[in-house]
Amino acid sequence: MPSLRDITTWQPLLRLLHAAHADTLSAPGGHVAGQIGPGGWSVPLPYRPPQPGRSALISDNQEDAIGLIVEALKKDGSDGVSFVVEVASAPGRVRLHLIEPSSSVEPGVATAHPGTLLLADGALPEPVRRLPDPVPGAAPAASADVDLLRRTLRERLQDAVGASEEELAAAEARLGVTLPPELRALYQVVRGRYEDWDDLRDPYDTIGCELFPLSEVYVADAASREVLWQFGAMDAVETGPEHAVQQLVGSPGWIVFGDNGGGDRIAVDLTPGPDGHLGQVIIIGHEGNIGAGLVADSLTDMVVHGHFDGRPVPKVERPPLVAYVNRASLPSIEAAAHPGLEVLSIGVWEKEPLSLAPVFDLPRLRTLSAYPGTLADPCEISRLTHLEYLELPPAEWRVLLDAGAVPTGLLAAGIDAHRQRDNPLHMIALANEILTLYGRPPITGITVLEGAAF
Known part of the structure; x- marks a missing residue:
């Protein structure tokens, strides 16, 4: 070998x-x-x-x-x-x-090149840390009908093998959550084991998704969705009154029971958004870091009535939590600044370098990313006291290091190195200076x- x-x-x-x-x-x-x-x-x-x-x-x-x-x-x-x-x-x-x-x-x-520098043990991007908001008064949809769902499944899947009460209890103990009534009714009729289906038949057409065996049902909390710092730090969780589904990385109330056949997970939602229903069916995309979409207001609605497209989400204009200032998007940092701003990304810029003064006092600004040469004075970054993640080119990091102006509260940092021009060995030396400031082990391997x- x-x-x-x-x-x-x-x-x-x-x-x-x-x-x-x-x-x-x-x-x-x-x-x-x-x-x-x-x-x-x-x-x-x-x-x-x-x-x-x-x-x-x-x-x-x-x-x-x-x-x-x-x-x-x-x-x-x-x-x-x-x-x-x-x-x-x-x-x-x-x-x-x-x-x-x-x-x-x-x-x-x-x-x-070095990836994201981890400056605090176990630190996660803010969207990954976000838990669902309580929604007082959330209730099942009017379409939810456990008896109708169970009866319809038995009529359409007459040879199906259902899960026993012992198997259901074991699943609940493993998950640490009580299965909602409709999901429990589904598995009482069809337990989803692959060996139960002859000639490669399965209940996809009846249920509307590839049903997982009861032993493979899982809770899609934030930990189940791997989100790298360089992506998670650039996202923001935003759930408005118009949303049926909370736009989270994951939730302890998302119980995954199937797949759409393309890698997207189908789940029952026990932590709905303000315009949602307890026990609604959602789809969790495998290509995104945040959010889920509504499939149906209930399992009954999906299985019995064949509803798979959810409801349209009204378009609501509000200041963006993630702002992009560049030659094709926002024309200035002033235009990006508002009290709720969480992420500021400064991209390709062909005018005079920019001052960060308009965002000095913003209480929620936690991420800054800047393209080479876009900052009039990189040391202004020290005035952004709530930063958790900072991504800068090597030259701007050099200015901060030489001036002793690297923010002290960062949880993670990125060096935006050009793949061809910047030697990774030089970037490692720079990364080790930053890691040393935070008392972190240097890159030595x-x-x-x-x-x-x-």
Whole structure:
């Protein structure tokens, strides 16, 4: 089996990288970087077919070359490795830096640069921490009819096997919640075990979703929906009076019992929004970080009456909790500022750099992200006393570090490095300065190997 720290494991990939980036690697300070994990990789290589007249070699095929490294990762039980390739001092040789995961860093997405710096133990983005608001007076919809639901299911699924009272009680004990009456009635008729269905038949057409076995029903709380800091910090939870479903990351009242066949979860909702009903059916998308949509006002409404589209949500204009200031969106920071603002993102900007003065006193501003050169004075960031997450380019971080103006209350931080221009090794040095300020362990898992470039 290949070893991750053996240069021969990397040699086929190094040859491909050198052939594809010879000019870059020969330039002063030139480097090539990437990331490889057991389930995927981001490596800057074009596809190159084998030369005519001879068999393909491992050095021709990037999937085979990367496959050697994936096997080494699996052997070591590693979640992944980032790498940086530079030219060594000896002619025809390269220096390979292997960067292993750090407990102080949330892995980046498809990049060798450091991901989010975790500046406090166990800290989570504010949307992930958000619990559902109480909705006094929430009640089941008028369409909810346990007897009608049970009777209809028995008529349509005459050969179905239902769950026993012991099985239902065991599920409730495992979940830590009492199953709502309609969901309990559903499983009393059909327990959802795969072995109960002959000829690959299942109750999809009758129920309206792929029904999970009772043993696989789960609570879709916030922990069930993995949200990286770099995405969660840029989102905001906003549930208005017009919403039937609270727009949360997850809720202890979302009981998932099925799937739509495309990875989106179907759940009964026990923590509805202001315009919702207790026990309504919702869909939790697998591509988003926040929110869920209404499917039907009740399980009876979905199963018996075939309603799957919910109700339209009225359009209500209100100041955005997440504001984007750039050449195509809001024209100024003044236009973004209001007391409820939580996230400010400053993007591509072709005018004079901006002052943060209009948002100095905003009580809920917890996230700031800024594009290179957009801030007139990066040290103004120290006036934003409620910041939890700060994402800046390297130059702006350098200004804050040199001035001793890095905010003290951050929970996480991001370095917005350009993938090609900024050497990940330099970004790691910068990241370690920030981590040291917060008393966090630095990034130290770097192994340096040297080998032939071709």
